[in-house]
Amino acid sequence: MLSFLSQGRRGSGWGMALPALLLLLAFFVIPVAGLLSRSVTEPQPGLQNYETLLGSFTYIRIFLNTFLVSGVVTLITALIAFPVAWALAIMSPRIASVLFAVILLSMWTNLLARTYAWMVLLQQTGLVNKLLMGLGLTSQPLQLTNNLIGVTIGMVYIMLPFMILPLYGVIRKIDPAILQAAALCGATKGQALRRVLLPLAAPGIASGALMVFVMSLGYFVTPSLLGGTSNMMVAELIVQQVQSLVNWGMGGAAAFILLVVTLALYALQLRLFDAEAR
Amino acid sequence: MLLDFDKLGLWKWILSAICALMALFLLLPILFIVALSFGNSRWLIFPPPGWTLKWYHDLFADPRWLSAAFTSAKIALVVMVLSVALGLLASLALTRGTFRGRAVLRAFFLTPMVLPVVIIAVALYAAFLRLGLNGTFVGFVIAHLIVALPFSVITISGALETFDPSIEDAAILCGASPWEARFRVTLPAISHGLFSAAIFSFLISWDEVVLAIFMASPTLQTLPVKVWTTLRQDLTPVIAAASTLLVGLTAILMIVAALIRKGKSR
Known part of the structure; x- marks a missing residue:
């Protein structure tokens, strides 16, 4: 319904946004802009920080690591999340609500606590290695921490809820009649899955995948605890440059590259999926 | 099928x-x-x-863990209050305002959620070094508030969108002033949204690691910073004890949030 009394005349109401706006300007926009500007002013004006970053294999490898891990994490979470979201959308609400509680509990459990659990589980003498050796899958304990395998496992664990929840929302809205129609027209289950359900769920998969990918790109805690220093990702590079080497120019340049990639993907997400929702 | x-x-x-x-x-x-x-x-x-129970004993015997937990709680409570207050005002502007550019403003309010926290952390660290806010309580609160606010805005504006503004109009027609209508009609109606925003904001501040690592000083650190520094040295079971208490707190807050949602749907 149209409300006219509480809204007042056209153009009003922006004053209420002012406190939050000022806070974000002073402590978000200006600091971030300051950091980025240091990438072209320190140690001397010019683009040499970007030349160093994009010109040496050491740094290129860090970016490749980041994209590789984010890509693999996105793929694995999508593969797990699709069947789970599908089942959640159609199973009895009671069981679904139990599963949701598990998903939310894991999502809201302290990040460090979850990463700590995986550090212990994946260490040489840890439970995962014991299990693998007990099952006869390996005779030597595998090196699962201080490398990208550990980072990937830890990140899949953290990102899974962020893929399941949006996917669930999309599958829930699909009209079952469409799939009944597919069945009536003689489609087998495999055909209906491939040619009806998956295409209809595709926007959810794409939107969840984009979100997980973007979040993974900038992740710091899990990669630095499970990955070790020889397998750095971009976020660790930024922290290392700023905190240990006090090289604000390089830190700012790496931050700028990460920021551009993130915002570009975010804009893509808004364009692809928000336009549809409206 | x-x-x-x-x-x-x-x-x-x-x-x-x-x-x-x-x-x-x-x-x-x-x-x-x-x-x-x-x-x-x-x-x-x-x-x-x-x-x-040795690890819990160790945990409570070490005053640094206790003071870190106390600092975390203080910061999270202040962040919670500010985040709900600013989030409410911003949400009112976004859902009730008639000015142009509301969609842009909304996207802007959500950017701290999208941007990697590490960028915000490093940028604020540099700014706070200049302002002398590093390692201070105020610095912690500002940093955590920046990342908590988007969640508050999403939750509260979501609640406002489901509330029919014509009810507010009715109150005004019955003689309430616009602000009175807002306080006595709209706020109670969206209280579940405010509670959820409060819980989210508290948890975000309470769990924040990356910003906190940069804001911390040897004399002022939060619980996650203490866990982080301990974790970098070794995997002592004391961390398991601290983590268990954190899991317990999360579970309790989640149950509270679920009860609030249930109360709302009734």
Whole structure:
């Protein structure tokens, strides 16, 4: 319904946004802009920080690591999340609500606590290695921490809820009649899955995948605890440059590259999926 | 057919099995830490040879853990209050305002959520070094507020969108002033949104690691910073004990949030 009394005349109401706006300007926009500007002013004006970053294999490898891990994490979470979201959308609400509680509990459990659990589980003498050796899958304990395998496992664990929840929302809205129609027209289950359900769920998969990918790109805690220093990702590079080497120019340049990639993907997400929702 | 669970045949069991495995995958690490925190193995052998409360004893005997927890709670409470207040005002502007550029403003309010926290952390660290806010309570609050605010805006504006503004109009027609209508009609109606925003904001501040690492000083640190620095030295079971308490707090807050939602749907 149209409300006219509480809204007042056209153009009003922006004053209420002012406190939050000022806070974000002073402590978000200006600091971030300051950091980025240091990438072209320190140690001397010019683009040499970007030349160093994009010109040496050491740094290129860090970016490749980041994209590789984010890509693999996105793929694995999508593969797990699709069947789970599908089942959640159609199973009895009671069981679904139990599963949701598990998903939310894991999502809201302290990040460090979850990463700590995986550090212990994946260490040489840890439970995962014991299990693998007990099952006869390996005779030597595998090196699962201080490398990208550990980072990937830890990140899949953290990102899974962020893929399941949006996917669930999309599958829930699909009209079952469409799939009944597919069945009536003689489609087998495999055909209906491939040619009806998956295409209809595709926007959810794409939107969840984009979100997980973007979040993974900038992740710091899990990669630095499970990955070790020889397998750095971009976020660790930024922290290392700023905190240990006090090289604000390089830190700012790496931050700028990460920021551009993130915002570009975010804009893509808004364009692809928000336009549809409206 | 594919959207009717009972007509899936064999697939029903495959999907159920995947769900069960996923639940185990998500739940086991959490249960594992809880079990470890009571185990008596210094080297985190599982299953532990025996049970003990030693790690909790160590945790509470060390004043640094307690003071870190106290600092965390103080910061999270202040962040919670400010985040709900600013979030409410911003949400009112976004849902009730008639000015142009509301969609842009909304996207802007959400950017701190999208941007990698590490960028915000490093940028604020540089700014705070200049302003002398590093390692201060105010610095912590501002940093945590920046990342909590988007969640507050999403939750509260979501609640406002489902509330029909014409009810507010009715109150005004009955003689209430616009602000009185807002306080006595709209606020109670969206209280579930305000509570959820408060819980989210509290948890975000309470759990924040990356910003906190940069804001911390040797004399002022939050619980996650203490866990982080300890974790970098070794995997002592004391962390398992601290983590267990954190899991317990999360579970309690989640139950509270669920009860609020239930109360709302009634």
